[in-house]
Amino acid sequence: MNIYVLLKRTFDTEEKITLVNGKINEDGVEFIINPYDEYAVEEAIQVRDAQGGEVTVVTVANEFAEKQLRTALAMGADKAVLINIEEDVAYGDPFTTAKIISEYLKDKDADLIIAGNVAIDGGSGQVGPRVAELLNIPYITTITQLKIDGINVSVTRDVEGDAEIIETSLPLLVTAQQGLNEPRYPSLPGIMKARKKPFEELELDDLDIEEADVAAKTKTIEIFLPSKKEAGKVLSGDMSEQVKELVQLLRAEAKVI
Amino acid sequence: MARKVLVLGEVRDGFLRNVSFEAIGAAILAADGGEVVGVIVGESIQSFGDELIQYGADRVVTVEDAKLGQYTSDGYAQAILAVIDAEKPEGIIFGHTALGKDLAPRIAGKLNSGLISDVTSIEEAGGNLVFTRPIYSGKAFEKKIVTDGVIFATIRPNNIEPLRKDESRTGAVSSLRVEIKDLRAIIKDVIRKATDGVDLSEAKVVIAGGRGVKSEEGFKPLKELAQVLGGAVGASRGACDANYCEYSLQIGQTGKVVTPDLYIACGISGAIQHLAGMSNSKVIVAINKDPEANIFKIADYGIVGDLFEVVPLLIEECKKLKINA
Numbered sequence: 001m002n003i004y005v006l007l008k009r010t011f012d013t014e015e016k017i018t019l020v021n022g023k024i025n026e027d028g029v030e031f032i033i034n035p036y037d038e039y040a041v042e043e044a045i046q047v048r049d050a051q052g053g054e055v056t057v058v059t060v061a062n063e064f065a066e067k068q069l070r071t072a073l074a075m076g077a078d079k080a081v082l083i084n085i086e087e088d089v090a091y092g093d094p095f096t097t098a099k100i101i102s103e104y105l106k107d108k109d110a111d112l113i114i115a116g117n118v119a120i121d122g123g124s125g126q127v128g129p130r131v132a133e134l135l136n137i138p139y140i141t142t143i144t145q146l147k148i149d150g151i152n153v154s155v156t157r158d159v160e161g162d163a164e165i166i167e168t169s170l171p172l173l174v175t176a177q178q179g180l181n182e183p184r185y186p187s188l189p190g191i192m193k194a195r196k197k198p199f200e201e202l203e204l205d206d207l208d209i210e211e212a213d214v215a216a217k218t219k220t221i222e223i224f225l226p227s228k229k230e231a232g233k234v235l236s237g238d239m240s241e242q243v244k245e246l247v248q249l250l251r252a253e254a255k256v257i
Numbered sequence: 258m259a260r261k262v263l264v265l266g267e268v269r270d271g272f273l274r275n276v277s278f279e280a281i282g283a284a285i286l287a288a289d290g291g292e293v294v295g296v297i298v299g300e301s302i303q304s305f306g307d308e309l310i311q312y313g314a315d316r317v318v319t320v321e322d323a324k325l326g327q328y329t330s331d332g333y334a335q336a337i338l339a340v341i342d343a344e345k346p347e348g349i350i351f352g353h354t355a356l357g358k359d360l361a362p363r364i365a366g367k368l369n370s371g372l373i374s375d376v377t378s379i380e381e382a383g384g385n386l387v388f389t390r391p392i393y394s395g396k397a398f399e400k401k402i403v404t405d406g407v408i409f410a411t412i413r414p415n416n417i418e419p420l421r422k423d424e425s426r427t428g429a430v431s432s433l434r435v436e437i438k439d440l441r442a443i444i445k446d447v448i449r450k451a452t453d454g455v456d457l458s459e460a461k462v463v464i465a466g467g468r469g470v471k472s473e474e475g476f477k478p479l480k481e482l483a484q485v486l487g488g489a490v491g492a493s494r495g496a497c498d499a500n501y502c503e504y505s506l507q508i509g510q511t512g513k514v515v516t517p518d519l520y521i522a523c524g525i526s527g528a529i530q531h532l533a534g535m536s537n538s539k540v541i542v543a544i545n546k547d548p549e550a551n552i553f554k555i556a557d558y559g560i561v562g563d564l565f566e567v568v569p570l571l572i573e574e575c576k577k578l579k580i581n582a
């Protein structure tokens with residue numbers, strides 16, 4: 001089985017966001033594998049271990065994403081591909097990313113592609129479905145279970161809390177939802193092995209992509225931080241009086257009940 | 258600039274979702290005087306057309322087919338692309354719901370267009386339609402414009418005002434026949450878990466429990482309070498990890514992002530990942546026995562105390578309010 005994982009490098013969830021010159025400040029920030037993509041890596045490894053085959057982790061990023069790709073290799077992925085766009089594209093949107101990924105994947109005969117359901121930074125949730133559409137293969141988003149039998153696939157999909165059981169077939173793209181699995185931590189031998197695993201770095205030229213082919217269709221014109229919430233009123237006194245006061249405040253002052 | 262804007266009316270469990278009325282509100286802003294056309298897709302949904310019009314759509318196109326009884330991206334994409342082909346809109350608005358998230362990127366892919374997801378406000382500025390959306394799970398926001406092709410956006414529930422329903426408004430409801438074929442994925446079964454009616458991401462009131470709730474049983478009073486206030490129950494990851502509730506209730510950076518009018522956090526410490534999912538709620542109440550808990554830093558109102566004492570009292574008070582109302 002030829003399995004590909006789409007992986008994005010993203011800010012650690014602990015990070016606070018600050019701006020410099022109207023842009024997100026990346027100085028001193030810790031980066032991680034997008035948490036949903038960790039589920040994707042784990043699932044890919046489990047499918048490979050059950051079915052045989054190979055797991056390739058792909059990212060579109062700058063050189064710094066090597067660290068997150070090495071982590072995925074240490075978890076057990078077989079190969080990593082870094083499509084380094086640093087030199088070529090100044091601005092991208094989810095279309096750009098999806099187009100680059102699909103150009104890379106179009107001749108790879110992928111049986112299964114696993115992405116995260118959403119990136120916790122950009123947050124559009126577009127890249128998975130867009131890649132599937134560009135490759136003209138079916139996709140199922142927000143999955144919490146994946147069962148493969150030959151080319152037949154049974155998937156459980158989380159739909160706002162309900163679970164849909166869906167039958168489809170390979171080739172297929174799925175996006176991972178929380179609950180799919182428990183991602184493993186890289187082991188020490190895993191980390192040692194990761195250093196020697198195939199690691200390919202590509203540029204748009206290598207994929208025969210012109211910058212104009214992947215030009216973004218949307219543009220960010222401003223980034224801002226939400227207005228800081230002031231700490232409010234902590235009530236005091238007898239508990240039943242506090243609760244009465246709270247309900248009164250919610251009714252008369254905040255007008256929300 | 259007047260634009261023709263298409264809006265998807267999403268029917269769930271026999272009702273049009275509130276977010277679809279909000280989407281009409283958004284479409285009217287985007288249309289800037291142009292026509293707003295509702296689209297409804299499903300098995301027998303013709304009757305919902307009038308309601309979309311009462312909420313501000315100028316007319317409605319429906320696509321009905323037995324194969325559209327359940328949502329699949331293949332089926333819905335064929336139906337909606339056929340409507341887009343017939344109507345040639347300059348703008349398209351969906352709700353940023355499970356369906357909208359699943360379907361919109363595919364349609365944008367087919368149209369070779371951009372897509373601005375999870376929009377919380379829309380304004381016309383400097384000759385452009387400007388969309389505001391959260392990034393970094395609400396820790397920041399960005400303003401975006403479309404630079405190429407049709408203007409396409411999905412809107413986050415609870416953020417854009419719908420118009421008031423006007424039962425005297427009328428308009429044409431027409432149907433388009435589309436041959437739905439080649440469904441590559443088939444829904445075999447749906448297991449209902451979200452039984453309590455109000456959907457978490459659309460709820461006006463959210464009662465959320467954390468590790469302080471201590472057990473599955475401990476969520477009972479929270480559920481009762483949610484019921485009294487017509488809201489939904491949510492949770493921190495702490496509570497989900499401890500198996501007190503399903504992961505589908507998780508709110509935060511790796512869960513749902515919610516923006517209700519009222520968020521009541523019970524026994525939640527207020528970790529940064531949790532705050533990302535709820536800090537843009539209009540009014541936040543924190544109930545926590547630790548006066549130093551981080552959640553108090555962003556709460557509008559706080560009660561320092563045992564949630565098992567406070568929540569039952571709150572239920573009683575809210576019930577009284579109902580009786581007096």
Ligand SMILES: Cc1cc2nc3c(=O)[nH]c(=O)nc-3n(C[C@H](O)[C@H](O)[C@H](O)COP(=O)(O)OP(=O)(O)OC[C@H]3O[C@@H](n4cnc5c(N)ncnc54)[C@H](O)[C@@H]3O)c2cc1C
Binds near residue numbers: 034089
């Ligand atoms: C050339 C280029 C320049 C960019 N410049 C900017 C910029 O200036 N400002 C800005 O804010 N953003 C920029 N971006 C990022 C871009 O706007 C989006 O963040 C990105 O396209 C993914 O969208 P998303 O974060 O919403 O991911 P989502 O669609 O939410 O991600 C869902 C899933 O798709 C996969 N995925 C997403 N992104 C990647 C990736 N890069 N590689 C592999 N898999 C991925 C992952 O599996 C992820 O879980 C740029 C991107 C590119 C390619």
Ligand SMILES: Cc1cc2nc3c(=O)[nH]c(=O)nc-3n(C[C@H](O)[C@H](O)[C@H](O)COP(=O)(O)OP(=O)(O)OC[C@H]3O[C@@H](n4cnc5c(N)ncnc54)[C@H](O)[C@@H]3O)c2cc1C
Binds near residue numbers: 509564
């Ligand atoms: C990658 C990553 C992603 C994450 N994503 C999320 C996410 O999406 N959402 C999320 O919520 N978390 C997320 N987390 C976890 C987050 O860091 C916290 O661990 C989690 O939010 C803590 O949950 P909690 O507040 O319920 O538990 P705790 O931090 O243990 O807090 C429990 C609180 O309950 C109070 N309490 C106890 N008993 C009572 C009582 N009887 N009455 C009143 N108060 C009481 C305590 O004083 C305490 O403040 C993520 C973490 C990581 C690393």
